[in-house]
Amino acid sequence: MLRAPVIVAAHGSWEPGPLPSQLGKTNRPSDLLGFKAHFTGSSLAPDLMPLLVFPGGYGGMVSADHGRLSISCCIRRDMLALLRKQPGPTQQSHLSAADAVSRHLMESCRGVRDALESAHPDGSWLAAGPIRPGIRSCYERDIFRVGNAAGESHPVVAEGISMALQSGWLLACELACAPDGRAGREAAGRRYEAAWKKLFSTRVYAAAAIAGITLRPGNATLMAAIIRNFPQALTLGAQLSGKTKPVPGFV
Known part of the structure; x- marks a missing residue:
C-alpha cells in the first residue's frame, strides 16, 4: 500500500507489478x-x-x-x-x-x-519489451502517470525520452498550482490529461502510421523512394513527430 499526498507512476509500460497503473502481461505474435x-x-x-x-x-x-x-x-x-x-x-x-x-x-x-x-x-x-505504443489514462484511481506509463509512441520517431521528460514537466506545472486534497488532484489530472493529448497525440498516431509502413513486407524500398524523391517528407515527419513543437510553459 502506498500513502503520499501525490503518487506519480513513472515505471514505464512493460515493467510488471501489482500497481493499478501497470499493464497486464500479454504474449502476442505481433509484439x-x-x-x-x-x-x-x-x-x-x-x-x-x-x-x-x-x-x-x-x-x-x-x-x-x-x-x-x-x-x-x-x-x-x-x-x-x-x-x-x-x-x-x-x-x-x-x-x-x-x-x-x-x-x-x-x-x-x-x-x-x-x-x-x-x-x-x-x-x-x-x-x-514488449513495447506498448498507445495512449493511456494520465490520471486514474488517484495515480498520475508520466512517461511510457501515460502513453508512448513507436520508437521509429525516437521521441521516447523526450516525451517522458516533457510529460513530467506538464504534470509538475499542473500540480504546482493544484489545491490540496482529492478534488484538487482530480482537477489537476483533467488538465494534465488534456495538455498531454494536445502535445503528444499527433506524434503517437504519426509514429504508428510510419511504423506500420516499415513493418509491411517490401515497404523499405517504398520508404527509400519517398525520401529520395520528396525530401520534404523529412520535414513533415519532424513536424508530425513533435520535434518542432514547443513545450507549454517551458522557458
Whole structure:
C-alpha cells in the first residue's frame, strides 16, 4: 500500500507489478521486442542517424558517448522466434535472441554491415519489451502517470525520452498550482490529461502510421523512394513527430 499526498507512476509500460497503473502481461505474435547494443570502432559518420528497416522490424544507428556506436531496434516476436530456429554456431543449438537479431541486421541491412565492418562489441546486447505504443489514462484511481506509463509512441520517431521528460514537466506545472486534497488532484489530472493529448497525440498516431509502413513486407524500398524523391517528407515527419513543437510553459 502506498500513502503520499501525490503518487506519480513513472515505471514505464512493460515493467510488471501489482500497481493499478501497470499493464497486464500479454504474449502476442505481433509484439515488438526491443534490442540495443554498443560498438566501438565503427565507420558511421557522427552527423548521421540512419533509420533501419528490415523484415519484421525497424531500428536506428547513432553515434553515442565515448566514441561508441549505438544500435537500437525492435522486432516482431514471431519473426524473432523464426530466426532463432536457425542453427547456432555449433550447428546443433538454436541461436540466442541476441545472436539472431545481430545476424538478421547484418544480413538485411547493408548500412549496418558497412558501419560495423571494423567495429567491436562494447558489452552485451540489451533487451526489453514488449513495447506498448498507445495512449493511456494520465490520471486514474488517484495515480498520475508520466512517461511510457501515460502513453508512448513507436520508437521509429525516437521521441521516447523526450516525451517522458516533457510529460513530467506538464504534470509538475499542473500540480504546482493544484489545491490540496482529492478534488484538487482530480482537477489537476483533467488538465494534465488534456495538455498531454494536445502535445503528444499527433506524434503517437504519426509514429504508428510510419511504423506500420516499415513493418509491411517490401515497404523499405517504398520508404527509400519517398525520401529520395520528396525530401520534404523529412520535414513533415519532424513536424508530425513533435520535434518542432514547443513545450507549454517551458522557458
